[in-house]
Every structure is written in structure tokens, then in C-alpha cells.
Amino acid sequence: MFSRHLTIFFGASRLLRRAKFLEPSGSTERRTSKSFRSYAGAFRKSTEKPFRTFAAARDAGDASRPRQQPDHDTQIYLQGLNPEQREAVLAPVGPMRVLAGPGSGKTRVLTCRVAHLLSTEEVDPSQILCITFTNKAAGELKERLSTLLGEQGQHRKLAVGTFHSLAARMLRQMLRKPMPPEGPQRAPGMSGISELIPSDLIKQRGYFGLESNFTIYDGDDSTKLIKRIVSEDKDSQHLDTQELRQTVSRVQKVISLVKGGAQFRDLLKSHEKAWWYEEIFRKYELGLRQANAVDFDDLLSITVAVMQRWPAELERWRHRFQHVLVDEFQDTSKVQFEMVRLLAEKHGSLFVVGDPNQAIYSWRGAEVANIRDRFQQSFNHASEYRLQRNYRSMRSIQVVAASAIAMRRSEMANIVAAGCGGEQRAYDGDASPAGGRWRGVAIGALQFGGEAEQVAAEVRRLWDAGEELSSMAVLFRTNRQVYALEKALLQEGVPAVWFGGMSLADRVEVKDVLAYLRLLVNGNDDAALLRVINVPPRGIGPKALESLQQWAVRTAEAAAEEAAAVKKETEAAEVEVVSAGTAALAEDPLPAPPPSPEAATHSKPPPAPPPASLSTSSPVSALPPLAERMADWFVDETAACHASASAVYLLINSDGSRSYVGSTLDLPRRLRQHNREAPGGAKATAPGRPWRIAMVLRGCESKEDALSVEATWKGVKRVPRKLPSSVSDPLQLPQGSVWADVPVLLRRNMQLAVARQVALDSGDQRKVDLWQRVTPDWTPNNVVLSSVSASAAASSPAPPAPASLGVEPGSRDQSAAQSAAGRSPAAAFPTDAEPLQRSLAATLARLPGGVLPPKKDLGLTAPAYKSLGLAPSPSYFSPRAVGEGIVKVPKRAVLGEI
Numbered sequence: 001m002f003s004r005h006l007t008i009f010f011g012a013s014r015l016l017r018r019a020k021f022l023e024p025s026g027s028t029e030r031r032t033s034k035s036f037r038s039y040a041g042a043f044r045k046s047t048e049k050p051f052r053t054f055a056a057a058r059d060a061g062d063a064s065r066p067r068q069q070p071d072h073d074t075q076i077y078l079q080g081l082n083p084e085q086r087e088a089v090l091a092p093v094g095p096m097r098v099l100a101g102p103g104s105g106k107t108r109v110l111t112c113r114v115a116h117l118l119s120t121e122e123v124d125p126s127q128i129l130c131i132t133f134t135n136k137a138a139g140e141l142k143e144r145l146s147t148l149l150g151e152q153g154q155h156r157k158l159a160v161g162t163f164h165s166l167a168a169r170m171l172r173q174m175l176r177k178p179m180p181p182e183g184p185q186r187a188p189g190m191s192g193i194s195e196l197i198p199s200d201l202i203k204q205r206g207y208f209g210l211e212s213n214f215t216i217y218d219g220d221d222s223t224k225l226i227k228r229i230v231s232e233d234k235d236s237q238h239l240d241t242q243e244l245r246q247t248v249s250r251v252q253k254v255i256s257l258v259k260g261g262a263q264f265r266d267l268l269k270s271h272e273k274a275w276w277y278e279e280i281f282r283k284y285e286l287g288l289r290q291a292n293a294v295d296f297d298d299l300l301s302i303t304v305a306v307m308q309r310w311p312a313e314l315e316r317w318r319h320r321f322q323h324v325l326v327d328e329f330q331d332t333s334k335v336q337f338e339m340v341r342l343l344a345e346k347h348g349s350l351f352v353v354g355d356p357n358q359a360i361y362s363w364r365g366a367e368v369a370n371i372r373d374r375f376q377q378s379f380n381h382a383s384e385y386r387l388q389r390n391y392r393s394m395r396s397i398q399v400v401a402a403s404a405i406a407m408r409r410s411e412m413a414n415i416v417a418a419g420c421g422g423e424q425r426a427y428d429g430d431a432s433p434a435g436g437r438w439r440g441v442a443i444g445a446l447q448f449g450g451e452a453e454q455v456a457a458e459v460r461r462l463w464d465a466g467e468e469l470s471s472m473a474v475l476f477r478t479n480r481q482v483y484a485l486e487k488a489l490l491q492e493g494v495p496a497v498w499f500g501g502m503s504l505a506d507r508v509e510v511k512d513v514l515a516y517l518r519l520l521v522n523g524n525d526d527a528a529l530l531r532v533i534n535v536p537p538r539g540i541g542p543k544a545l546e547s548l549q550q551w552a553v554r555t556a557e558a559a560a561e562e563a564a565a566v567k568k569e570t571e572a573a574e575v576e577v578v579s580a581g582t583a584a585l586a587e588d589p590l591p592a593p594p595p596s597p598e599a600a601t602h603s604k605p606p607p608a609p610p611p612a613s614l615s616t617s618s619p620v621s622a623l624p625p626l627a628e629r630m631a632d633w634f635v636d637e638t639a640a641c642h643a644s645a646s647a648v649y650l651l652i653n654s655d656g657s658r659s660y661v662g663s664t665l666d667l668p669r670r671l672r673q674h675n676r677e678a679p680g681g682a683k684a685t686a687p688g689r690p691w692r693i694a695m696v697l698r699g700c701e702s703k704e705d706a707l708s709v710e711a712t713w714k715g716v717k718r719v720p721r722k723l724p725s726s727v728s729d730p731l732q733l734p735q736g737s738v739w740a741d742v743p744v745l746l747r748r749n750m751q752l753a754v755a756r757q758v759a760l761d762s763g764d765q766r767k768v769d770l771w772q773r774v775t776p777d778w779t780p781n782n783v784v785l786s787s788v789s790a791s792a793a794a795s796s797p798a799p800p801a802p803a804s805l806g807v808e809p810g811s812r813d814q815s816a817a818q819s820a821a822g823r824s825p826a827a828a829f830p831t832d833a834e835p836l837q838r839s840l841a842a843t844l845a846r847l848p849g850g851v852l853p854p855k856k857d858l859g860l861t862a863p864a865y866k867s868l869g870l871a872p873s874p875s876y877f878s879p880r881a882v883g884e885g886i887v888k889v890p891k892r893a894v895l896g897e898i
């Protein structure tokens with residue numbers, strides 16, 4: 001079927017690349033013609049035979065051979081390699097770079113190296129990471145690996161992708177779990193991204209102000225956002241359209257370079273408006289985060305910043321990817337280099353291939369110094385290999401290339417020059433798949449429209465005359481020509497396959513559909529809303545949009561005012577509830593913990609109980625000890641939680657002498673067992689106190705996830721055996737550690753839990769109402785999560801401790817009180833008008849049932865106002881609408897992963 005298509009190429013450079021098809025080289029390009037594919041396939045079979053691992057050979061009956069010392073001569077993947085390639089493939093594991101000219105087999109060596117690692121190092125394929133630059137290159141790499149390893153099926157487990165796709169996956173995974181606030185380590189050299197994010201957004205969404213369902217803005221979306229910001233800026237009001245476009249493109253370039261690791265001050269050294277660029281950058285970051293979006297550069301810089309700041313995350317990825325291989329290393333930017341360095345620094349199994357003379361992406365931040373100097377500096381024991389035989393080009397091409405490169409007097413110019421000594425391929429025009437000499441038919445046309453029609457007619461004529469469509473190709477120079485050609489060929493009924501040019505995802509209609517899908521997933525995505533609010537046309541012009549935006553701001557301000565009032569009331573109520581919990585704990589008739597040896601020696605008086613704000617005649621004293629009931633209650637909650645999902649728990653004994661981190665699988669058993677050992681059920685070695693503090697660290701999506709969280713928490717230094725009798729330091733945490741607030745949070749959570757129990761037990765409706773007001777969706781999980789993310793706003797000053805808690809200034813209890821008063825389950829309430837004001841999409845999405853403001857408020861024409869009801873409003877995008885089939889979308893397909 002393929003051979004019945006005409007082939008159409010875009011762009012001269014691409015044409016040259018496609019010319020590779022004409023050489024019998026075994027290139028694995030996927031979309032070439034059938035005849036050529038069989039031609040190329042036959043050649044590939046002879047040069048890149050399927051890989052058969054040593055293990056496979058042994059399994060097939062040759063079990064007598066020692067596993068660790070395979071005989072290289074029997075390794076099929078080594079066959080056909082020249083001596084230099086072979087040497088690079090067989091090099092001992094460690095950091096190494098392979099420098100080589102074009103067509104010298106760099107990618108081939110990389111794929112064979114993967115085969116070699118699998119064969120001799122007994123590596124699990126999922127621990128091997130292969131990175132390259134473009135989606136196309138990644139596709140080709142996967143295909144070559146599958147050809148090489150196909151028999152084993154191991155290639156399916158390999159991690160192969162571009163820097164960006166890898167970073168997107170890592171980031172989504174990292175964002176799925178709550179992260180502590182700012183870690184102890186800063187991100188040296190990288191832009192202070194999180195410093196640009198308002199603390200409220202961090203409070204709501206965690207670090208970097210992002211949720212895991214973030215949208216990825218493409219270049220177009222970013223341009224539009226920057227354009228909006230620049231045009232709103234008072235300093236840009238005088239710019240005409242052309243100047244505005246140039247300014248936007250300059251700003252975009254600066255932002256991209258800064259995110260790639262450059263410094264503002266280096267880029268804009270003597271620029272008098274450097275401050276202005278920074279200001280636009282700040283607004284741009286804010287715009288992205290409010291839309292819960294990242295741009296392409298963020299994918300890398302945020303992922304790297306997370307790994308730099310949270311060593312546990314870094315360790316996790318290092319453990320996951322124990323062998324890192326990078327193709328086209330000469331094109332890496334600073335941030336990409338940093339990503340590779342971080343991942344590979346510890347285990348050192350790093351294999352990079354590249355050609356310094358092919359470094360052509362410096363304009364977008366690539367630094368050839370990465371392969372030339374930085375690699376050796378960062379991995380000073382790295383070995384180096386060179387491949388000097390060119391398998392792709394004719395000798396004449398090599399000679400010209402070598403002389404051009406020699407003019408640069410580069411220290412590495414000799415890589416390709418030496419390649420000229422390699423084999424000269426036979427090149428025979430008659431052997432090309434086109435089947436012979438080129439023929440030319442001159443077409444003269446004044447306009448491309450007419451030209452396209454003439455081309456189409458000529459193709460049709462040749463086809464009718466019996467020429468195969470697969471033997472014809474149309475080359476064109478600019479994207480604009482696509483539409484005319486496509487239309488003309490359609491009219492002639494000529495099926496065609498398009499190469500290069502505008503990718504499918506760049507087409508207007510595809511982008512529109514994607515924008516609708518993005519809105520479904522991320523209701524804050526203004527860029528997507530603005531793209532489709534008038535698609536199909538609904539008569540909503542720029543003026544209508546502006547009034548809609550203003551109305552959104554007004555609505556949001558009103559909502560924020562109301563939220564602020566609710567928050568104030570809630571904070572007061574929370575103080576009362578927490579006081580009640582504290583008092584009830586003080587009244588709890590638990591036996592006092594046995595004095596620790598230290599306490600006995602120093603015989604200090606016991607700390608005074610906090611003042612009670614509940615009356616001592618509270619019904620609580622008539623009930624069994626609170627802590628026992630709490631433990632039962634946690635068991636029930638745990639069981640319930642376990643029924644729906646996994647979770648990881650932290651338990652801390654009442655006197656802080658023991659802590660336990662475990663998953664739900666184990667927790668109920670442990671709680672019951674421990675309660676059996678509670679007062680009276682003497683166990684000589686264990687203190688035997690009921691657990692007094694329990695919290696869900698986080699819910700987990702899968703068992704694997706639960707295990708990784710558990711491992712992280714278990715990594716936190718455990719409770720020392722000898723503690724002062726207070727519970728103030730159940731975990732020994734390094735100063736300034738990311739978990740430094742944990743004891744405070746634990747205590748507060750316990751207070752809330754106890755207050756809840758007291759309220760329920762007492763049957764006092766006022767207390768129950770109060771409690772519900774404070775903790776509207778209370779479960780152990782979300783209280784802790786909101787507390788943790790609230791504490792992410794480490795920089796925001798907490799309000800002074802309320803007097804009713806009766807704590808000393810500066811004491812640990814004061815910080816608990818501050819935490820109780822200022823950091824909140826009230827994270828459930830909007831705390832700042834800013835995020836609400838800015839997001840049009842979010843404001844529209846919050847409208848119940850798509851209710852719009854009165855027409856006069858928007859200044860729309862009657863038909864436009866009417867059609868707005870059908871516009872992307874909540875009724876259009878809501879899950880209900882999707883559920884009812886108004887909008888049919890396979891949710892998982894929505895930009896979930898790239």
C-alpha cells in the first residue's frame with residue numbers, strides 16, 4: 001500500500017538527510033517506501049543481526065559456559081563492527097566518551113553497547129537509560145534496539161527517550177507525592193524558579209506551584225503568554241506590531257536561555273533594561289504556574305532543581321537508572337549536562353557519543369564545551385574512543401567536509417578528516433531505488449497556487465502512464481506551500497505521504513482539539529481556553545474577551561474577600577478546637593510514662609500541663625482512655641483506607657521512645673499487637689505505651705509507590721533510645737532539614753484528631769459544628785498533606801501565637817501554636833485573591849452550571865452572549881458533560897504523558 005503513495009519532502013536540509021535513504025546503508029528510517037524498506041532491510045540484516053545474549057545461548061543448551069566471561073567471538077552484536085567500534089563497545093564499565101564523525105557508526109556503537117551491558121553485566125534492562133534529542137531520533141534508536149535485541153524482547157523494558165520526555169515522566173512521578181518544603185540544598189547556578197512562585201500557590205499545590213496533571217506549553221503557547229504579558233506592560237504601550245513581535249521573541253529567547261542554565265547578568269550584561277526582562281520573566285513564571293503549566297525548558301530545569309534539592313529523589317533516580325547512555329552529546333545544554341551528571345555521577349556508568357563538529361544548536365543553548373571539556377572535567381577518569389571510518393558518504397563528500405572543518409582549526413577537526421581514510425562506498429545512480437537517471441520537466445508558474453496544480457497534474461499524468469507513485473517525490477521549500485500542494489493533490493486524487501514540514505501536532509485543527517482536551521484535564525489552563533473560546537466561531541472577539549477577563553477578576557476578588565472572611569472565622573474556630581484537643585489530652589487518665597534513666601537521675605519536676613479550656617466535667621473522663629480510643633479509631637480508618645488504596649503510616653509512641661513507619665498492609669496488626677501490650681500487659685523490654693501519635697504520611701497509588709515512600713521515611717534518622725520524657729523530638733532531624741516541622745505537624749494532627757473525638761463523644765452539637773468548620777474534609781491523610789504543603793510556605797511569617805494557648809514566646813509549643821493558627825486545614829480555603837484573579841479558565845470553570853454574568857456586564861452582542869452559554873464553560877467541560885457524552889474524550893489520552 002505504501003508504494004502506492006507519492007512521497008513529499010519539505011526543506012532542503014531534510015532533503016539531504018533523506019538522501020541517506022539512497023545509500024544502501026541499513027538506515028532504519030520508518031516511513032520510506034516498501035521497495036526501499038526491503039532493500040534497506042536486506043542490507044541491515046547483513047550488518048545488524050538480531051542480538052542473542054549469552055544468557056540466551058546458555059538457556060538454549062549451552063549451559064556449560066561461564067556466565068561472566070562470554071566469548072566475544074560468539075556475540076552476534078559484535079559481528080560486522082570495525083576494530084575501533086568493537087573496542088568502544090567492549091570498554092570496561094565507567095565514564096567514557098566516543099568522539100566520531102558523521103556516519104561513522106556512533107548510534108550503532110551505542111546500541112551494541114546496550115547489548116553488551118545486557119549480555120555481560122547482568123543488568124536489568126529497566127536500569128538502562130538511553131537519551132537522545134528529537135522524538136524522531138528516539139524512535140529510530142528504539143527501532144534499532146528492537147532489531148538488535150528483538151529476540152529477547154528486552155528492548156521493551158529499556159528506558160529510551162528524549163531529554164524532555166524523560167524529564168516530563170520524572171517530574172510527573174515526583175509531583176504525585178507530597179514533597180517537603182525547601183530542602184537544605186540550593187540549586188547552584190539554576191534559575192531560582194521556586195523563588196518566583198508566590199507562597200500561596202506553593203501552599204496550595206506544593207513545591208514549584210505545580211500539580212502532577214500539569215500542562216506542557218509548546219513554543220506557541222509560551223509566545224502567546226509572553227505576548228500578553230509584554231503588551232499589558234506599560235513600558236511596551238508604544239510598540240508597533242513589528243516591534244512587539246521582535247520584543248516577544250527576544251524575551252522568549254532570554255527566558256529559554258536562563259532556564260537552560262545561563263545567568264541573567266551574563267546574558268544582559270550591559271543592557272539598560274535588564275530589570276525589565278527579569279520582571280517579565282517573573283510574570284511569565286507566575287502565568288505558567290497559575291495555569292498549572294510548564295514550558296519545555298521548565299521540564300528540564302525543574303526536574304534538575306528537584307534532584308539537586310532533595311537528595312532522596314536523586315537517589316531514587318540513580319537507583320532506577322544505573323547505566324546512562326547519551327547520543328548526540330555535542331547538542332546538550334548546561335541543564336541537560338547537569339541532569340546527566342547528577343544521574344551518572346555516583347555509579348559512573350556513563351557512555352556518551354557525539355561529534356563536536358556537528359554541534360549546530362548553540363543558538364538554543366547547546367554548549368559544545370560539554371563534550372569537549374566539561375565531560376573530562378566532571379569525570380576525570382573517563383576514557384575516550386574515536387571512530388574514524390565513514391560509512392555513509394562518498395569520498396568526494398568527505399573530502400569537502402574535511403576541508404571545511406579544517407578551516408575552523410578546531411582541535412577536534414581531525415575526527416572527520418581522519419574519516420576520509422575510510423572506505424569509499426560504491427555509488428551507482430542506476431542502483432538507486434528510483435531506478436535510474438533523474439529526469440526533469442520544467443514548470444513555469446507565477447504563483448505557487450498555479451504551480452501546485454501543475455505539479456499535481458504532472459504527477460497524475462505520470463501515474464496514469466504507469467509510473468509507480470513510490471518512485472516520485474515532490475520537494476518544496478516553505479511550509480506555506482503545503483496547503484496548496486495538499487489541496488491540488490487531493491483534487492487530482494493522488495495519495496501522498498508527507499515528510500518533514502509541519503508536524504501533525506502543529507496543525508491548527510489538532511492544536512484546537514488538544515486545547516479542548518487540555519482544558520478537560522487542567523481547568524486552570526488559560527492559554528487553552530483563549531485558544532478555543534471562539535472555536536468554532538461564537539462571535540467572541542477581543543473586546544468581549546477583555547470584558548470577560550475583567551469580570552473574572554471582579555468575581556475572583558469578591559470570592560477572595562469572602563474566602564478571607566471565612567478563613568478568619570475558621571482560624572479563630574481552629575484555635576478553640578486545638579485548645580480543646582490539647583486540654584483533653586492533658587486530662588487523659590493515662591498512666592505517666594516510666595521515667596527515663598536520665599529523667600530519674602536528674603529528677604526534674606514533670607512539665608506543667610497546658611491550661612484547659614474545656615471544663616473538667618467534660619464527659620471525656622467517663623470514657624476509656626482517649627489514646628486507646630484513638631488507636632481503635634486509627635485501626636478502623638486504616639482498614640478503610642486499606643480497602644481503597646495503600647498508604648504509608650507513621651506511628652510514634654507516647655513517650656517518643658519508638659517510632660514506626662509502615663504501609664497499611666502491616667499497620668492494623670501492629671497497632672493491635674501493641675495495644676495488647678499496653679499498660680498491664682507487661683513486656684519487660686518494650687515501654688508498652690499505646691501509640692499516641694499516628695498519621696498517614698500519604699496515600700499511595702500502588703504498592704510500588706507505597707514501598708518507595710516507606711523507604712524514604714525509613715531513611716529519616718530514627719528515634720534515639722534515650723529521649724527526654726517530652727514528645728517534642730520524636731524524630732531526630734538535622735537542623736534545617738526538610739522534615740523539621742514534622743513533630744509540630746504530628747502534634748497538631750493529634751490535637752485535631754483528639755478534638756474530633758472529644759466533640760463526637762460529648763454529643764455537644766456546637767463542638768461538632770466547630771470541628772467540622774475547622775476540618776471540613778478531615779481524614780488523617782488530607783490534614784497531614786495540607787499541613788505539609790502549608791509548611792512549604794516556610795518563608796511566609798506566621799501570625800503571633802494566640803493567648804488562649806498560653807505558651808511561652810519562642811518555645812517549641814509556640815511554634816506548634818503558630819502552626820495551628822496560621823497553617824491550616826484552611827489550605828482548603830483560598831487564601832489569596834491573586835491566583836483566582838488571573839485565571840479566566842479557572843473562574844469560568846468555577847461557575848455553577850455555566851451561569852454567566854448579566855449581558856450588560858460583559859458588553860457582548862446578543863448572539864455572542866447567547867453563544868457564550870455554549871462556549872467552554874463548566875457545563876461544556878465538566879466531568880458530568882463528559883459523562884453524558886456531550887464531550888467524548890478518552891481521558892487517559894489527554895497529554896497525560898509525553
Ligand SMILES: Nc1ncnc2c1ncn2[C@@H]1O[C@H](COP(=O)(O)OP(=O)(O)OP(=O)(O)O)[C@@H](O)[C@H]1O
Nearest residue numbers: 025026027080081082102103104105106107108391
Ligand atoms: N562497521 C560497520 N559496517 C558497515 N556499516 C556500518 C558499520 N558501522 C556503521 N555502519 C552503517 O553506517 C550508517 C551510519 O551509522 P550510524 O547511524 O550508527 O552513524 P552515526 O555516526 O550515528 O551517524 P550520524 O552522524 O548521522 O549521527 C548506518 O547505516 C550503519 O548501519
